[in-house]
Amino acid sequence: MDFLVLFLLYTLVLLLVVVFICLCSDHIVDAVAQIFHNVVPSWLQHITQNAVHSHCQSRNITFVILHLVLEVAVFAEYSWEILGACLELEFHWFYLLLPYGLLTVNTGFFFFSCVTDPGTITKSNLQQCLQVYSYDEVVFRRNQFCPTCSLEKPARSKHCRVCNRCVQRFDHHCVWVNNCIGALNTRYFLPYLGTLMLMAAYLALLTAAFLLQVVVLSGLMLGSYQDADRQEWATAINFIVQQLFLTFPRIVLLLGFLLLLSLLVGGYTCFMLYLLLTNQTTNEWFKQRYVVRAAGTVGTQRHSTFKNEYSKGLLGNFMEVFKPNVYFKEKEM
Ligand SMILES: [Zn+2]
Ligand SMILES: [Zn+2]
Known part of the structure; x- marks a missing residue:
């Protein structure tokens, strides 16, 4: 090609x-x-x-299907070309099978992120939801009602216009899992993100190691080439990349995709970890920026430095996400 x-x-x-x-x-x-x-x-x-x-x-499974198609394409290419070639180069089988283990764990968390109720607020659990968090009277004010559900809004909740429901401790609506991320499924969504990042980064590392091994064994770095004027040049890095591109086009393409994915998912995972450790949701993080900016514009002192009232220390914040309130189990869907 x-x-x-x-x-x-x-x-x-x-x-x-x-x-x-x-x-x-x-x-x-x-x-x-x-x-x-x-x-x-x-x-x-x-x-x-x-x-x-x-x-x-509106809820639709376009991105869920795209997610699965990309995952199948990546693992098909890995199994078809890279795995066999790495075995021939005597990579240890444990390192080569590890991506399948990560895929299994990741798929499990993906499935639970998709199907778990994120914490839908209904008439039957409203009173319990109202008691979980206090109102900070800055981002969340008491006696506010959701115009769609006609229910009082508990602190930290938000109406999801995609799913058309109010969700307790609403983070955001994720199109990739076709579900809201809220009080009850953030505990699945975070490990899903973490394992996705690990899987992409590990596959990128393995692919890069394979290509590097090919370059070393072929002696490409020690060679030279002639340009159109028949002048001799020592092999430069761009020549090696071009040669790899021409010899293994799909593998180099895969490496580029995996590196990009690792960076994007890695950055997002770090942001979500920051929110986890400081006990904030994405929704609150955006609203707080807005409140601080608005306070700065009108020159008021009260909200110019926003204080997060919901933080309970690192362990408390961690436990709140991974051991949420259980009253939603008696949910009314
Ligand atoms: Zn609502
Ligand atoms: Zn939603």
Whole structure:
């Protein structure tokens, strides 16, 4: 395959990833619409925005299927090309089977993140939900009602417009698991993210080790090449990368995807860990920034430095997520 075709294919995959991330966020869609406001005709803007928003605002399994397709594609390529080649290069079988173990654990947490009730607030459990957290009167104020469910809003809860329900300790709605992340399933979602990051990073490491071994054994680094003017050059790193790209196009493509995924999921996992250890939700983190900014704008002192009232220390914060209240077990769906 021609180098340029491969490069274009590579760029296309990266762009697709960026587009999917953009599709996940209403805010980014709005921002993009603002940028192209003067260029794109208004009727086209209207149709596109409606299509994207309606897609984002109703539960659907598009991203769950995409998630599974990507996972199958990565493991098919790993099993088909990399595993056998690594065995021939005498990599220890334990290191080669470890990704399957990580996949099994990750799939388990993924499944529970998808199917577990995140903490739906209903008439029957409302009184219990109201007693769990106190109102900080900054982000969460008492006597507020959800206009859709007509239920009083417990502190730290939020109505999910995608699932059309109020959720206790609402974090966010995740399209990849097609479920809200709330009081009862954050304990599955965090290990899911952690194992996904480990799996991507470990597969990237294994793939890079395989390619490095190929370069060392082939003596590519010690060689030289001639350019169009028949001038002799010592092998440079870009020449080695190009050679690897031409010899193992799918494996290099996979490595690029895994590195990108490790960075994206790694960054997001770190953010979620920070929220876990400080006892905040993504929803609260965004609202607090808004409150602090609003206070700064009007020049008031009271809320200019926001204090998180819900933190109970590292162990307490950890236990709150991984050992949540059990009253939802008697839920009314
Ligand atoms: Zn509601
Ligand atoms: Zn939801």
